[in-house]
Structures are given as structure tokens and as C-alpha cells.
């Protein structure tokens with residue numbers, strides 16, 4: 001990967017100065033928008049009544065309730081990632097293999113909802129899933145059920161809504177790789193004696209691995225920190241790290257605790273991104 | 288199962304294929320002996336790739352039969368055919384290194400590691416890439432990738448190897464070098480192979496026999512010499528080598544042949560045609576001399592170029608441009624000069640004008 005990259009051109013001193021000046025605004029934005037808040041977050045999380053303190057972390061990582069909150073967030077992310085992958089991987093192939101108008105239509109259906117805020121989408125799901133919502137009324141009208149079935153505020157509702165909201169982020173990177181995939185690769189494997197299952201496992205899957213890794217990392221880090229979707233679709237029954245952070249800042253006024261929860265959340269997301277890019281390199285995927 | 292024709296290694300009979308309303312292959316027959324090299328030659332879109340894919344099992348024919356090494360493989364899936372393919376795009380596996388690509392088929396056959404390694408080495412040394420075994424694919428040049436694709440195909444010792452415009456992505460010089468090298472290599476390992484190309488020079492260099500394809504049919508299947516000297520159709524004439532041709536109507540016909548009235552004058556052809564039918568009269572440029580002879584015409588010289596071993600004289604004969612080939616050392620006529628030129632009756636080719644080219 002690295003050796004195939006062209007070496008950057010050698011810059012003369014004045015050029016170097018210009019390049020530095022030109023990159024300053026971007027560097028400032030990065031500093032102000034990301035590095036500074038992160039530093040602050042880290043600082044606050046280690047602050048107690050008498051200066052430096054590990055109390056927030058101790059409380060978060062030893063109280064059974066908060067451990068189950070961390071597990072809730074992890075579980076939501078794992079299930080959402082698995083589900084969006086199982087739907088998104090074949091869907092990426094369907095979109096990539098579709099011709100002209102169909103392809104545009106499918107991409108449109110997938111990406112147009114991204115323009116709508118996640119709150120709108122989560123509310124849409126509550127309207128669908130409510131006890132007097134569209135699904136329940138239809139089922140009752142058809143006589144399939146006599147009483148409304150509880151759908152909203154269940155883990156099923158949470159998973160369905162979360163998978164729906166995050167699916168495009170799984171499909172986009174996988175589709176980008178699949179669209180570039182030479183269909184002759186599978187045929188070449190077949191001509192060498194690979195049946196369709198073997199051709200998939202030995203060629204298609206490893207060649208599309210970079211897209212899978214990007215999609216998994218993206219959906220996992222988005223869903224592990226999801227706030228709106230769990231709050232609207234399941235609420236108090238399923239406390240997550242993101243909800244805990246909000247509560248610590250907005251209700252209980254415990255900034256150190258909120259910051260510590262934020263750091264834990266961030267660490268999980270960073271760990272997943274690092275792990276998946278490691279895995280990508282060892283699986284020998286294309287960059 | 289019927290016994291295959293004696294000596295036929297690959298036999299394609301009665302194969303047709305339609306995509307929707309278009310007939311892409313029409314009643315194709317092709318038999319090949321073991322160790323034979325055959326080229327499918329024809330313009331883009333005539334069905335060459337489709338025929339190759341039928342042999343590979345990647346496309347199913349609507350009718351017909353394909354037999355390989357005495358086995359009916361018409362319905363066999365591609366992975367059970369033992370047919371090798373070198374694709375135009377090479378289709379190398381980007382996630383594997385050179386050895387991984389070449390050993391892919393051997394690994395699937397469950398061979399012991401040591402056997403795979405030695406077979407990979409053997410295949411790579413045939414294409415002079417033994418030192419590249421652990422290179423990633425993207426670090427190779429186009430020519431090297433082409434060789435890896437070839438090594439990957441021959442490593443599993445397929446019954447027949449198919450090449451779909453496998454050399455067309457290489458630049459001219461490399462392509463010409465690869466043509467003779469590839470032919471030598473395939474002969475050396477006794478491979479049976481079908482090449483697909485739209486490049487007539489490649490077809491003549493590479494193969495024992497050439498199948499000229501036009502609009503889904505095989506117009507002519509012959510060795511290169513016969514193809515050049517006795518093209519079966521006006522299309523085969525125009526597609527292989529240079530030629531000069533004139534259209535006309537038959538004015539008289541007897542036991543020895545016919546006389547065709549063309550815009551440039553009457554020409555004799557050594558073949559009987561119905562009076563009044565339209566006929567294409569042709570010959571090869573090297574048969575033309577600037578003297579009177581069997582078929583003599585008059586024309587104006589519009590250009591003459593010296594090309595070393597030969598010279599080309601371009602003549603306008605009553606509105607038809609014809610190119611004659613002269614020995615390099617002869618005195619060339621001036622531009623604008625009126626000349627008589629001719630070619631012998633024995634070198635006169637004729638085709639029914641109904642079969643358009």
C-alpha cells in the first residue's frame with residue numbers, strides 16, 4: 001500500500017511557508033472544534049471536589065447499574081451493526097448490479113432520508129409502532145389481532161429503528177467497493193474450479209473486505225453513541241451511555257461523571273475503529 | 288453418450304444463442320484436435336466472446352452441444368469443466384500475491400503444499416516470472432500481469448485454454464513479442480487453445496487455423512494460407528490482408544467462367560455466375576503489375592510511396608480507389624500519370640454480391 005504511493009513532491013522553502021500558511025485555517029478549525037473540546041472533556045472527567053480525582057470513573061466502572069448501561073450501548077451497537085451488515089451487504093450488490101434508472105432509484109431511496117433529521121425518522125417510527133399507530137390499527141382492521149400489540153418501547157422497536165437509521169452508513173462504503181468489483185473475478189475463480197460458495201469466500205468476500213470494515217466501523221461508532229433513537233423508541237427501559245451523559249449534564253449536574261461517560265464512549269468507538277483497520281490490514285484487503 | 292469424432296478434442300456443434308431479439312451465435316460448428324491453436328477472428332460485436340463463454344460454461348447456449356475430451360459438457364457448470372480462461376482484463380485476484388493467484392486453482396484441488404509450490408514455480412518460470420512470486424499484483428506492469436494470468440490458467444493443466452483478446456491491452460511492441468512467445472509456450476506444453484481477436488495479424492501469427500466470424504456465424508474456418516489465398520466470402524477477403532475489389536454485373540457466362548462489367552471495365556472471373564447477378568471481383572495487391580494481362584484496367588495514379596522492400600501505388604480506376612503493391616526497387620509512376628495495370632485470371636477472386644460485406 002505505502003510503496004505504491006507516489007512520494008510527495010519536494011517543496012522549496014517559500015513553497016513550504018505558503019503551504020503552512022494555507023493549512024493554518026484548517027488546522028485552527030481542527031484545534032478549536034475537536035482537540036480543544038476533547039482536552040476539556042478529559043480534564044473535566046478527572047476533576048473532583050478537591051481537584052484531580054478518579055471518582056467519576058470508579059462510579060461508572062464499578063456500579064452494576066452503570067456497567068449494564070455500558071453493556072446496553074455495546075449490545076445496541078453490536079446488534080445494529082450485525083443487522084445492517086446482513087441487510088446492507090447483499091443490498092450493495094443488488095444496487096451495484098442494477099442498471100441505470102433502477103440503480104438511481106435505489107440509491108435515492110437509501111440516501112434521501114439522510115436529508116431528514118434523525119429525530120424526524122425516530123418520530124416516524126413511533127407513529128408507526130404506537131398502540132394506536134398505523135401497524136396496530138391495520139392489523140386490528142384486518143382482524144389479525146384483537147388488541148394492540150405492544151411495539152413501541154420494546155427492544156425490537158429499538159433495533160428496527162436503529163437499523164433503519166444507520167443502514168445507509170453500512171451500504172455506502174460497501175457499495176463503493178462493490179461497484180468497482182470486476183465481475184470477471186468471480187468467473188476467473190469458477191474457471192479455476194471454485195463453486196459459487198468457495199468463489200464467494202475466497203474472492204468476493206476478501207476483495208470487498210475494506211468496504212465491510214469501513215461500514216462496520218462507521219455503523220458501530222454511530223450506534224454505540226446513539227441518543228435520539230433509543231430515547232424516542234425505548235426510553236427509560238433501556239438506559240444507554242449517551243442518555244447517561246445527557247442526564248448527568250442536564251438533570252443531575254454532574255459534569256465530571258458525564259465527561260467520564262463520554263470518555264468511555266469515545267474510547268469504545270476509537271478502539272473499534274483501530275481494531276477494524278488492523279483487521280483490514282491483516283486480511284490483506286485493498287485500500 | 289455418443290463417441291466423439293475420432294481425434295476431436297473439443298467439439299462445438301450446432302450452437303446458437305440469442306439475447307432477446309438479437310441472434311448472437313447462429314449454428315456454430317467447430318472441431319479442434321488436441322494441441323491445436325484456433326483463433327476466432329472478427330469485428331467487435333460478432334459474437335466471439337459469447338462463443339468463448341459458451342465453451343467456458345459462463346453462458347448457456349440455446350441449442351447445440353459442446354464436448355471436451357470425450358465428455359458432453361454442454362450443461363456442466365464452469366467449475367467442473369477444467370477449462371482455462373485468460374480474460375481481457377486479466378481478472379487477477381487483487382488480495383493475493385503472484386504465487387497466491389497462480390496457486391489458487393491448485394489449492395482448491397487440495398494438493399499438498401509442496402506440490403503446489405513446485406507447480407507454481409514451474410508455471411511462473413514458463414512465463415519468466417519466478418522471481419516475482421511474492422509480489423502483490425498491483426506492483427506489476429500490464430505485461431507482467433498478463434503473464435501471471437497466463438501462468439494461473441496453465442498451472443491447473445486445463446483441457447483447453449481460452450484467450451479473450453488477452454493481448455489487446457498491451458502496447459504494440461510488447462504484444463508482438465508476446466504473440467510469438469505465447470505460441471511457442473503453448474506448443475511446448477501441448478496446450479489446446481482458442482484465441483479471440485479482432486487483429487488479423489495476431490490471428491495469422493498465433494494459430495493453426497482461423498475461424499472468421501461475422502454476425503454470429505463462422506464465415507470460414509481454414510489455415511492462414513488458405514484463408515488468404517482462397518477467402519470464402521467477401522467479408523473474409525476484406526477482413527484478412529489487403530485487397531482490391533470492384534463491384535459489377537455478370538454480362539456473359541461460359542464453361543470457363545464469367546465476364547463481369549464493372550465501372551472500370553470488363554473483368555474475367557474463373558467462376559460461373561448467373562447472367563445479370565451482381566458480383567464482387569477482387570485480387571490481392573501483390574498480384575497487380577503495371578502491364579497488360581488477363582484482367583487489364585486503366586487508371587490514374589493518385590499516389591506512390593516507397594516502403595523499402597515494397598512500394599505502394601494508389602490508382603483511381605473510374606472512381607474506385609485500388610492499391611497495387613510493387614517490388615521496392617521498381618520505377619514508380621508519377622502522380623497524375625495514366626497507367627494500365629492488370630492481374631492474372633488465376634489470382635482473380637469473385638464473390639456473389641448478394642452476400643454483403
Ligand SMILES: Nc1ncnc2c1ncn2[C@@H]1O[C@H](COP(=O)(O)OP(=O)(O)O)[C@@H](O)[C@H]1O
Pocket residue numbers: 306311329330331332333334335336337338
Ligand atoms: N449478456 C448479454 N446480454 C445482451 N446482449 C449481449 C450480452 N452479451 C453480448 N451481447 C451482445 O451480443 C453481441 C456479441 O457480443 P460479443 O460476443 O461480446 O462480441 P465480440 O466479443 O465479438 O465483440 C453484441 O451485440 C452484444 O451487444
Ligand SMILES: [Mg+2]
Pocket residue numbers: 335336337
Ligand atoms: Mg469480445
